[in-house]
Amino acid sequence: xxxxxxxxxxxxxxxxxxxxxxxxxxxxxxxxxxxxxxxxxxxxxxxxxxxxxxxxxxxxxxxxxxxxxxxxxxxxxxxxxxxxxxxxxxxxxxxxxxxxxxxxxxxxxxxxxxxxxxxxxxxxxxxxxxxxxxxxxxxxxxxxxxx
Amino acid sequence: xxxxxxxxxxxxxxxxxxxxxxxxxxxxxxxxxxxxxxxxxxxxxxxxxxxxxxxxxxxxxxxxxxxxxxxxxxxxxxxxxxxxxxxxxxxxxxxxxxxxxxxxxxxxxxxxxxxxxxxxxxxxxxxxxxxxxxxxxxxxxxxxxxxxxxxxxxxxxxxxxxxxxxxxxxxxxxxxxxxxxxxxxxxxxxxxxxxxxxxxxxxxxxxxxxxxxxxxxxxxxxxxxxxxxxxxxxxxxxxxxxxxxxxxxxxxxxxxxxxxxxxxxxxxxxxxxxxxxxxxxxxxxxxxxxxxxxxxxxxxxxxxxxxxxxxxxxxxxxxxxxxxxxxxxxxxxxxxxxxxxxxxxxxxxxxxxxxxxxxxxxxxxxxxxxxxxxxxxxxxxxxxxxxxxxxxxxxxxxxxxxxxxxxxxxxxxxxxxxx
Numbered sequence: 379x380x381x382x383x384x385x386x387x388x389x390x391x392x393x394x395x396x397x398x399x400x401x402x403x404x405x406x407x408x409x410x411x412x413x414x415x416x417x418x419x420x421x422x423x424x425x426x427x428x429x430x431x432x433x434x435x436x437x438x439x440x441x442x443x444x445x446x447x448x449x450x451x452x453x454x455x456x457x458x459x460x461x462x463x464x465x466x467x468x469x470x471x472x473x474x475x476x477x478x479x480x481x482x483x484x485x486x487x488x489x490x491x492x493x494x495x496x497x498x499x500x501x502x503x504x505x506x507x508x509x510x511x512x513x514x515x516x517x518x519x520x521x522x523x524x525x
Numbered sequence: 526x527x528x529x530x531x532x533x534x535x536x537x538x539x540x541x542x543x544x545x546x547x548x549x550x551x552x553x554x555x556x557x558x559x560x561x562x563x564x565x566x567x568x569x570x571x572x573x574x575x576x577x578x579x580x581x582x583x584x585x586x587x588x589x590x591x592x593x594x595x596x597x598x599x600x601x602x603x604x605x606x607x608x609x610x611x612x613x614x615x616x617x618x619x620x621x622x623x624x625x626x627x628x629x630x631x632x633x634x635x636x637x638x639x640x641x642x643x644x645x646x647x648x649x650x651x652x653x654x655x656x657x658x659x660x661x662x663x664x665x666x667x668x669x670x671x672x673x674x675x676x677x678x679x680x681x682x683x684x685x686x687x688x689x690x691x692x693x694x695x696x697x698x699x700x701x702x703x704x705x706x707x708x709x710x711x712x713x714x715x716x717x718x719x720x721x722x723x724x725x726x727x728x729x730x731x732x733x734x735x736x737x738x739x740x741x742x743x744x745x746x747x748x749x750x751x752x753x754x755x756x757x758x759x760x761x762x763x764x765x766x767x768x769x770x771x772x773x774x775x776x777x778x779x780x781x782x783x784x785x786x787x788x789x790x791x792x793x794x795x796x797x798x799x800x801x802x803x804x805x806x807x808x809x810x811x812x813x814x815x816x817x818x819x820x821x822x823x824x825x826x827x828x829x830x831x832x833x834x835x836x837x838x839x840x841x842x843x844x845x846x847x848x849x850x851x852x853x854x855x856x857x858x859x860x861x862x863x864x865x866x867x868x869x870x871x872x873x874x875x876x877x878x879x880x881x882x883x884x885x886x887x888x889x890x891x892x893x894x895x896x897x898x899x900x901x902x903x904x905x906x907x908x909x910x911x912x913x914x915x916x917x918x919x920x921x922x923x924x925x926x927x928x929x930x931x932x933x934x935x936x937x938x939x940x941x942x943x944x
Contacts, residue, residue, distance in 0.1 A: 381887070381888060381891050381942070384887065385884075385888075385942055385943075390942070390943060393943070394879075394943070414900075415899055416881075416882070416883040416898065416899050416913075416914055417899060417900045417904075417907065417913035417914040418883075418913070419913065439881075439913045440881060440913075441881035441882075441883035441884045442880075442881060442884045442943065443883075443884070445881075497887060500883075500887060503883065
């Protein structure tokens with residue numbers, strides 16, 4: 379168990395300077411994610427143009443893994459279609475949970491999250507924003523929880 | 526390491542005590558375990574593990590039922606442990622000692638069996654801002670069921686209850702006062718003697734949540750003059766899944782059973798069932814016999830019957846650990862202590878500037894140091910201090926000053942990772 383694998387430079391950087399931090403008002407889609415065990419909480423805002431995610435912002439409080447993951451996600455998804463976002467969700471899911479998974483090119487900087495799979499209790503920190511994404515696109519009004 | 530900063534150790538043989546706890550020899554992530562999460566659950570001495578093992582290997586049968594030898598032996602072990610617990614908290618009678626699953630079940634029992642038949646719309650239940658969710662939610666449920674109103678006594682920046690506000694909130698409608706003896710999230714020792722005396726003036730019934738008190742201090746329910754006292758085995762070095770509700774005999778007698786089943790009845794017919802005497806009226810079904818036997822062994826251990834420990838000597842040593850940890854952590858740049866009450870049990874809650882508690886917990890774990898991070902089942906306390914989560918190091922008599930130093934050094938290194 380190597381901590382440098384979890385807290386890579388990309389993660390530490392995105393935690394300290396989260397990209398796309400803030401809110402979109404009005405937003406075409408919005409969802410709240412909560413992780414009651416650690417007290418992580420984030421709000422995700424999305425603007426859509428047809429099927430395409432044109433802008434994403436998030437705000438909230440959380441650990442370095444959850445903040446960096448949300449920051450990386452908003453960067454990765456800007457300009458993507460909903461179908462592409464869904465595929466990326468699946469890729470990230472495998473990245474976080476499968477030891478035999480080798481990240482492909484399409485994950486880009488998100489591959490920095492691969493160290494999380496060595497820390498099972500932290501997987502829900504990294505996946506919180508992605509569950510919020512699903513909820514926002516499905517237009518759910520209830521907060522999603524990773525518990 | 527600054528040896529000068531360490532307080533003079535009282536005469537307490539921690540190395541001898543540590544040998545009683547086999548888990549302290551475990552390595553975590555290649556490091557010797559520093560177990561600083563005792564407020565969540567403490568570890569067990571070998572004598573407790575052995576008592577449970579021996580019970581299953583040599584004694585087990587169902588209690589209060591058979592005429593055969595093992596059933597009688599099991600009943601003797603079970604009821605013998607009840608008397609140990611009675612002496613431990615100085616209850617007047619074993620009829621006042623009800624075995625439950627833990628503090629949570631004890632509080633729910635009182636809410637449903639004492640509160641539900643008695644409370645009317647507009648009646649009031651008074652708690653404090655410091656309570657664990659287990660001493661909030663059962664009362665909220667009771668309020669929904671009866672129309673009673675939940676009142677909350679505020680706390681100040683130190684994490685102490687505002688006694689003047691508490692006194693003002695006590696009213697002629699206050700029926701139940703339910704307060705922590707020691708706060709699980711901040712370590713504050715509440716001035717329960719004064720709070721109980723004030724509640725008596727209003728004729729309110731008082732329940733103390735003693736989960737965090739019983740493992741660390743001498744509790745005398747008669748001297749406290751409380752009506753109910755709830756605590757858990759697993760925080761006092763006993764097995765999980767066993768706990769105690771102390772209740773004044775007169776009150777328990779007047780309360781209806783809380784669960785129905787075997788063991789809590791005298792006679793059953795389809796027309797009329799009569800209930801068993803105290804405390805069996807509140808112990809429906811086959812109880813956690815092995816857990817009770819283990820609890821009795823834990824009481825013996827705390828009373829010093831095993832290794833000469835003694836609760837009083839242990840408490841003085843724990844206080845030295847608290848002083849050491851508080852002073853050393855407060856000196857780390859970026860650390861803010863959460864909860865600085867004048868009277869505290871051996872627990873330090875803190876936040877580290879720019880580092881979420883969960884990241885801190887992971888980094889400490891990599892060094893073999895176990896602490897609790899999160900909201901500690903006390904979300905209102907987190908809201909009060911405007912933090913999403915804290916890191917909490919909670920000590921007990923088998924922890925060492927060297928472990929405190931390891932904790933402080935690891936917190937310093939964590940800052941460097943995120944600097």
